[in-house]
Amino acid sequence: MSKLVIVESPTKVKSIKKYLGNDYEVMASMGHVRDLPKSKLGIDVKNNFKLEYINMPDKRNLIKSLKDAADKSDGVLLATDPDREGEAISWHLAQLLSLDMNVANRVTFNEITNAGVAAGIKSPRTLDLDLVDAQQARRALDRIVGYKLSPFLWKKVKGGLSAGRVQSVALKLIVDREREIEKFVPSEFWSIDAKLLSGKKSFDAKLYGKIDDKKAITITCREDAEKILDHLNNADYIVENVKKGLRHKQPAPPFITSTLQQEASRKFSFTGQKTMRIAQQLYEGVDVPGYGVTGLITYMRTDSLRISDEARSAASSLILKTFGKDYLPDKPRYFKSKDSAQDAHEAIRPTIIDLTPAAAKAALSTDQYKLYKLIWERFIASLMSACLQDTVSVDIAANDYIFKATGYSVRFDGYTVLYEEGTDVASSAQGELPLMSKGDILKLKKIVPSQHFTQPPARYTEPTLIKALDDNGIGRPSTYAPIISNILQRSYIERDKKSLKPTSLGMVVSDLISEHFKPIVDVKFTAGFEKKLDKIGIGEADWIEIINEFYSDFNTLYIKAEKQLDGKHVKIPDVETEIICDKCGRKMVIKNGRFGKFLACPGYPECKNTKPVPEDDIKQPCPKCGSKLVKRISKKGKKFYGCSNYPNCDFASPGLPTGDICQECGSYIISGLRGRKYCMNSECPSRKKAKNE
Numbered sequence: 001m002s003k004l005v006i007v008e009s010p011t012k013v014k015s016i017k018k019y020l021g022n023d024y025e026v027m028a029s030m031g032h033v034r035d036l037p038k039s040k041l042g043i044d045v046k047n048n049f050k051l052e053y054i055n056m057p058d059k060r061n062l063i064k065s066l067k068d069a070a071d072k073s074d075g076v077l078l079a080t081d082p083d084r085e086g087e088a089i090s091w092h093l094a095q096l097l098s099l100d101m102n103v104a105n106r107v108t109f110n111e112i113t114n115a116g117v118a119a120g121i122k123s124p125r126t127l128d129l130d131l132v133d134a135q136q137a138r139r140a141l142d143r144i145v146g147y148k149l150s151p152f153l154w155k156k157v158k159g160g161l162s163a164g165r166v167q168s169v170a171l172k173l174i175v176d177r178e179r180e181i182e183k184f185v186p187s188e189f190w191s192i193d194a195k196l197l198s199g200k201k202s203f204d205a206k207l208y209g210k211i212d213d214k215k216a217i218t219i220t221c222r223e224d225a226e227k228i229l230d231h232l233n234n235a236d237y238i239v240e241n242v243k244k245g246l247r248h249k250q251p252a253p254p255f256i257t258s259t260l261q262q263e264a265s266r267k268f269s270f271t272g273q274k275t276m277r278i279a280q281q282l283y284e285g286v287d288v289p290g291y292g293v294t295g296l297i298t299y300m301r302t303d304s305l306r307i308s309d310e311a312r313s314a315a316s317s318l319i320l321k322t323f324g325k326d327y328l329p330d331k332p333r334y335f336k337s338k339d340s341a342q343d344a345h346e347a348i349r350p351t352i353i354d355l356t357p358a359a360a361k362a363a364l365s366t367d368q369y370k371l372y373k374l375i376w377e378r379f380i381a382s383l384m385s386a387c388l389q390d391t392v393s394v395d396i397a398a399n400d401y402i403f404k405a406t407g408y409s410v411r412f413d414g415y416t417v418l419y420e421e422g423t424d425v426a427s428s429a430q431g432e433l434p435l436m437s438k439g440d441i442l443k444l445k446k447i448v449p450s451q452h453f454t455q456p457p458a459r460y461t462e463p464t465l466i467k468a469l470d471d472n473g474i475g476r477p478s479t480y481a482p483i484i485s486n487i488l489q490r491s492y493i494e495r496d497k498k499s500l501k502p503t504s505l506g507m508v509v510s511d512l513i514s515e516h517f518k519p520i521v522d523v524k525f526t527a528g529f530e531k532k533l534d535k536i537g538i539g540e541a542d543w544i545e546i547i548n549e550f551y552s553d554f555n556t557l558y559i560k561a562e563k564q565l566d567g568k569h570v571k572i573p574d575v576e577t578e579i580i581c582d583k584c585g586r587k588m589v590i591k592n593g594r595f596g597k598f599l600a601c602p603g604y605p606e607c608k609n610t611k612p613v614p615e616d617d618i619k620q621p622c623p624k625c626g627s628k629l630v631k632r633i634s635k636k637g638k639k640f641y642g643c644s645n646y647p648n649c650d651f652a653s654p655g656l657p658t659g660d661i662c663q664e665c666g667s668y669i670i671s672g673l674r675g676r677k678y679c680m681n682s683e684c685p686s687r688k689k690a691k692n693e
Contacts, residue, residue: 004073005107006066006093008080012112015285015293016079019117027069029080033059034092036139041147043140049547051136053092063096070097075105077124082108082345083301084537085478087128088135094127101127111351112285112295134537140547141165141533145520148558149513157508157570162490165520166475167483168513171492172521173468174460175502175510184456190219191450192228194403196237196396197443201434205396205403212400225449228401232447235398239440242394247408249387251415253305253335254347254379257477258470260300262463263378266422268370269498272462272481276300278371279348288355288363295351296360297375301478302345305335307383311346314353315383327414329385349379377419384415392433396442407433424464459499473527491592504573505592512570516561519553574602583609614644620659623668624651653680662686 002025007016010028017026034053036042044050055063070076076099078090090106099105104124109116142165149163192207207228209217219225255263260279264270270278279300285293312332319328335347350372357373364372388411396403409432410416436442460468466480475483484500487493492506502510510521519525529550535541574589581588581601588599590613599611612630618641622629627645632652641656643649655670658677662669667681679686 002073003075003077004069005077005079006090008086008089009280009284011281011284015112015295016109016117018293019114020121025069025073027066029066029089029093030059030062032056032089032092033063033066033096036143041143043143045144045551048544049140049551051140055096066093067097077105077107077121078127079107079109079120081301082110082299083478084131084135084138087131088139091127091129091132101129110345111298112283113351114294116295116351130539131537133543134533137533137536137543137547140543141550144547144551144554148554149517149520152558152561153509153512156512156565156568157505157572161505161509163509163513164483164486166479166526167486168510168521169474169523169526170465170469170483171487171502171506171510172514173465173523174487174493174500175507177457177460178502178507181456181459186453186455188220189452189454190222190225191452192219192225192232193448193450194237194396194398195445195448196405197445198434198436198440202445203405203407203433204430205394205405208395208402208404210400211397211402222449222451229447229449232398232401235401235444237403237442237444238397239436239438239442240395240397240402242392242436242438245391245393246411247389247391249389249414249416251333251381251384251386251419252378252421254307254349254382255375256303256305256347257301258303258466258480260348260375261466261480263374263422264371265461265463265466266424267374268367270367270371271484272466273485274367275371276481278367279375282368282372282375286360286363286368288360291352291355296355296372298347298349298351299345300348302348303338303477304345305337305347306345307335307349308346311349311353312383315380318353319380319384323384323417326412327385327417329383333383335382347379348375350376353380378421381415381419384418385412387414387416388412394433394436405430405433407431424461459496459501461498461500465500472523473530474523476530503592504575508570508572516564517554517557519557576602579611579614581607581609583607612642612644618656620657622649622651623657623659625649629657655680 002023005016005020005024005026007013007026007028008031010030013026013028017024020026033056035056036051037054042052042054044052076097078093078099080086080089080093086108087106093099094101094105104126106127107120107124109120145165145168146162149168150161153161153163194205194207195202196205207217209215219228252259257276261270261272261275264275265272279297282296283298283300285295287293288296316328316332357369357376360372361369389408390411391408392406394405396405407430458464462484465484469475469480469483487506488495491503492509493500493502495501514521532541532546536543536546574591576587576589577599579588579599580586581603584601584603584607586601586603586607588609588611589602590597591600597613599613601607601609612632614628614630618629618631620629621627622643622645625643625645625648627643627649629641630644632640632642638654641653643651653668653670655678657680658669658671660669660677661667662679662681662684664686665679665681665684667679667684669677670680671677681687
């Protein structure tokens with residue numbers, strides 16, 4: 001007889017089985033095994049919101065296998081993921097397998113390593129029913145909102161739409177930002193920069209203001225700029241003051257879920273979903289030569305900045321050995337988690353500190369290596385000495401005006417020898433300034449007036465939206481990636497390069513929900529409700545009372561909205577283009593279909609003309625007839641490049657033509673994923689040769 005250990009993911013089975021040995025059988029639940037039915041609400045709102053769980057139909061055979069294995073075992077240990085969702089899955093498994101809730105049969109692994117698994121197995125506990133209730137409360141809330149609001153949108157906007165509790169707030173943030181941009185009125189302002197010489201070294205100084213006025217000057221028009229330039233004509237540029245300082249630049253803390261997604265997006269353009277998928281792979285285990293199958297990082301869904309003493313000690317030893325004692329701070333560095341953090345797990349860190357990215361590289365895919373290197377370097381750098389920068393600020397008098405120049409030089413690189421955090425805004429910092437002293441006379445090379453206009457707030461990008469959600473307490477670490485993915489898939493928003501832009505449909509949906517269900521999309525209300533839900537998880541609130549409070553107010557709003565919009569339908573405005581319909585002369589509009597955007601004549605049904613939406617970034621012409629190429633989507637949903645002159649020209653290619661001809665067969669060379677160039681002829685010998693290599 002052996003004990004049965006049930007984990008969530010099948011990829012963990014092999015590594016955990018290796019650590020536990022033959023006395024244990026390890027099986028995977030493949031995620032949830034029970035859920036609410038899809039065909040109905042599945043919540044008895046009149047009976048204390050009782051959730052009507054059913055066994056998932058596609059898990060029928062798996063459930064039977066788990067039951068058979070449990071019957072034959074000498075005990076069952078529930079080892080699903082160490083979070084609220086994992087606790088709920090273990091609870092469902094306990095129900096299915098008729099396990100005693102008072103028996104300590106729940107184990108958790110913060111890391112899938114020999115030590116991590118051994119520690120988990122040695123510390124079984126009973127199921128945390130408060131965490132289970134917290135998950136059930138969120139599930140009930142999301143089901144109520146989704147199953148009430150979605151049909152409401154079908155009736156009032158169009159079929160097939162859906163709404164969610166948290167993603168509606170994210171959508172509103174994006175829509176509100178777009179409205180700010182639309183309403184923004186730019187204001188003119190001018191700057192005056194002087195390029196100066198101190199000895200042979202040049203540097204830039206910016207006009208700050210008048211000598212006798214401590215406030216910065218604002219130049220609003222060309223005339224005012226020209227007056228100042230006239231006044232500066234033939235001026236001597238004299239160093240008025242030199243202020244030197246020492247700046248201690250501290251490292252960023254180790255990653256939590258939100259910051260990992262932000263940084264991976266900044267540095268690698270990974271989506272949140274991609275980052276979490278790769279992090280899951282690193283957590284569950286990779287076969288590394290010399291180590292076997294082992295988890296490379298700790299659990300990646302966390303909002304805690306806590307670091308274990310063992311990991312801190314191992315990192316300090318590595319820093320000392322690799323970089324020297326100067327790179328280890330005099331006192332260990334500790335980071336404080338946010339007050340709202342659950343602190344259930346450590347920060348995201350490597351499980352084997354001495355396993356450097358270079359040593360692990362051969363065992364990892366390209367993307368796995370990028371993310372592991374990022375996590376490893378960020379963690380080690382977070383415990384290293386600060387970067388010391390000598391700063392200098394120089395005031396330069398020119399007639400009645402003051403120019404300012406600031407710069408810095410690195411005295412000691414500290415943690416920056418290994419890693420520096422990315423930013424969402426380009427740095428305008430000036431490097432090292434020449435040595436100057438009070439009274440020095442500088443030479444003017446040129447003075448440059450520049451016209452500027454104030455800029456509207458920037459659209460959200462994926463990292464800035466995740467930061468906004470995190471800062472406002474909207475959602476939790478595991479929800480950021482699905483939130484963005486959902487509103488993208490529903491065509492409520494779209495990507496404009498790296499920015500997230502609402503579609504006409506997204507604006508209509510957000511406005512409708514905002515008008516009739518204001519608390520659903522109110523940031524403060526949602527953040528406050530998240531705190532209430534968190535209290536359930538620590539046993540300080542009753543989940544039924546909180547759901548009842550929400551449902552009572554929500555249902556009142558729902559009934560009121562139904563009455564107000566009875567018989568009414570909200571039209572989604574079309575986006576008009578400057579492209580003229582070649583059949584009737586109207587301006588064509590952009591519509592969304594099953595296979596993406598397309599141009600349609602607004603005269604439908606009299607005129608049924610449609611065209612693909614041209615993409616301005618495709619510069620390469622059709623290699624067959626010279627017409628413009630457009631990106632299309634096939635009936636199977638695959639993207640390809642086709643000639644805009646179709647059906648007169650039938651050119652179609654899975655990649656963008658480069659303009660080169662294949663030397664082997666005379667077909668066209670195209671550029672595929674990651675810039676790889678190859679012949680578009682699938683029978684070409686060069687294709688077969690490349691495949692074999």
